[in-house]
Amino acid sequence: MTTVQVSTPGGAYPIHVGAGRLDRLAESIPADATAIAVVTNPKVAALYGDRVRDALAATGKQVFFIELPDGEAFKDWQTLNLIFDALLQNRLDRKAVLVALGGGVIGDMCGFAAASYMRGIRFVQVPTTLLAQVDSSVGGKTAINHPLGKNMIGAFYQPIAVEIDTDVLTTLPAREISAGLAEVIKYGMIIDAKFFDWCVANVAGLRTLEPQAITYAIQRSCELKAQVVSQDERESGLRAILNFGHTFGHAIESGLGYGEWLHGEAVGCGMVQAAQLSALTQGLSLQSVRRIRTLVQEIGCPVNPPELGTERWIELMQVDKKTEGGQLRFVLLPEIGQACVGVVPQEALSKVLEPDTASATA
Ligand SMILES: NC(=O)c1ccc[n+]([C@@H]2O[C@H](COP(=O)([O-])OP(=O)(O)OC[C@H]3O[C@@H](n4cnc5c(N)ncnc54)[C@H](O)[C@@H]3O)[C@@H](O)[C@H]2O)c1
Ligand SMILES: O=C(O)C(=O)C[C@@H](O)[C@H](O)[C@H](O)COP(=O)(O)O
Numbered sequence: 001m002t003t004v005q006v007s008t009p010g011g012a013y014p015i016h017v018g019a020g021r022l023d024r025l026a027e028s029i030p031a032d033a034t035a036i037a038v039v040t041n042p043k044v045a046a047l048y049g050d051r052v053r054d055a056l057a058a059t060g061k062q063v064f065f066i067e068l069p070d071g072e073a074f075k076d077w078q079t080l081n082l083i084f085d086a087l088l089q090n091r092l093d094r095k096a097v098l099v100a101l102g103g104g105v106i107g108d109m110c111g112f113a114a115a116s117y118m119r120g121i122r123f124v125q126v127p128t129t130l131l132a133q134v135d136s137s138v139g140g141k142t143a144i145n146h147p148l149g150k151n152m153i154g155a156f157y158q159p160i161a162v163e164i165d166t167d168v169l170t171t172l173p174a175r176e177i178s179a180g181l182a183e184v185i186k187y188g189m190i191i192d193a194k195f196f197d198w199c200v201a202n203v204a205g206l207r208t209l210e211p212q213a214i215t216y217a218i219q220r221s222c223e224l225k226a227q228v229v230s231q232d233e234r235e236s237g238l239r240a241i242l243n244f245g246h247t248f249g250h251a252i253e254s255g256l257g258y259g260e261w262l263h264g265e266a267v268g269c270g271m272v273q274a275a276q277l278s279a280l281t282q283g284l285s286l287q288s289v290r291r292i293r294t295l296v297q298e299i300g301c302p303v304n305p306p307e308l309g310t311e312r313w314i315e316l317m318q319v320d321k322k323t324e325g326g327q328l329r330f331v332l333l334p335e336i337g338q339a340c341v342g343v344v345p346q347e348a349l350s351k352v353l354e355p356d357t358a359s360a361t362a
């Protein structure tokens with residue numbers, strides 16, 4: 001087991017990474033917890049519910065399970081309210097602890113419920129998808145979607161611990177592994193060129209969950225994300241680089257309907273588009289754009305954006321949280337391993353959004 005530490009003004013906590021962590025969840029429940037509510041979905045509950053129930057029984061506390069419908073399409077008010085209904089019906093008090101057992105959808109919703117139930121109760125992240133293990137369980141962004149935009153209603157709210165059991169990845173479908181790898185390679189592109197090269201060299205092992213490769217990728221991703229959020233918890237500057245590819249990616253998700261493309265797939269494609277935009281505005285070399293495109297393709301994510309039409313793309317991207325005074329801002333790469341945030345000329349953006357001209361920059 002290895003531990004990565006996160007330290008923010010909103011809370012400091014360990015990320016434990018190792019095989020079999022699910023059986024040791026009791027270690028992350030504070031002694032003064034009055035009850036534990038596990039927020040999950042039917043698919044994850046069927047796979048891991050019994051093990052988690054047994055592990056938490058060791059605390060001697062009352063354990064409730066709250067099952068939400070599965071999928072991005074349910075990351076909404078109505079589903080969030082199911083958590084509050086269950087917490088109130090079971091009379092959970094301020095010293096109750098929530099446990100988010102599932103992927104990023106469960107983690108984001110459980111975290112938002114923890115942030116707002118009785119104005120804030122403690123929660124533990126137990127991410128069970130690769131994407132959630134390398135990204136969404138760390139750093140305290142919690143949210144639900146709005147029909148007009150991704151993650152539009154939410155809060156910054158840190159968990160008290162993150163428990164990553166690498167064994168649970170064995171039941172994940174290949175498509176979900178590819179989606180998770182998109183957020184892994186993102187760290188290489190924005191902050192760690194050596195890690196990017198390592199991902200290129202180890203892509204086969206990553207896709208097949210070769211234990212050493214996937215464990216290292218999870219640890220390194222958590223370290224890099226912890227470094228960023230520990231410096232800028234609430235995205236007043238640096239943290240925005242974690243949004244690389246997301247201005248395009250979120251537009252794909254909301255434009256096509258939540259769940260049509262997986263978040264990681266949309267981000268993978270969005271990173272190719274953002275790399276093309278970086279070539280036009282930051283001098284990113286065409287060789288680097290090609291390397292990014294090839295890696296996104298090799299992890300199994302789409303590299304060709306859906307045809308939404310330039311006007312619709314811009315309308316969808318306008319609601320991005322980085323937009324200031326109506327002006328779109330993008331995360332861009334001057335080179336692989338370095339990122340900045342900036343505005344771009346309209347012509348450059350149009351070139352990327354018009355499929356014929358975009359292919360010329362890749
Ligand atoms: N808060 C953040 O910083 C942050 C970061 C990245 C992504 N996100 C959000 O995370 C969400 C995407 O998360 P995701 O990719 O984990 O999707 P997800 O939560 O929908 O999970 C994907 C699928 O895998 C299933 N699943 C979960 N664990 C499993 C397992 N071990 N074996 C088999 N199936 C399993 C789920 O039930 C679901 O059907 C998006 O809403 C995105 O916006 C948030
Ligand atoms: O943690 C962050 O900061 C991120 O931007 C990580 C992203 O991968 C994640 O998808 C995040 O939820 C997007 O944030 P948003 O603020 O654009 O909704």
Ligand SMILES: [Zn+2]
Pocket residue numbers: 135183246263267
């Ligand atoms: Zn993301």
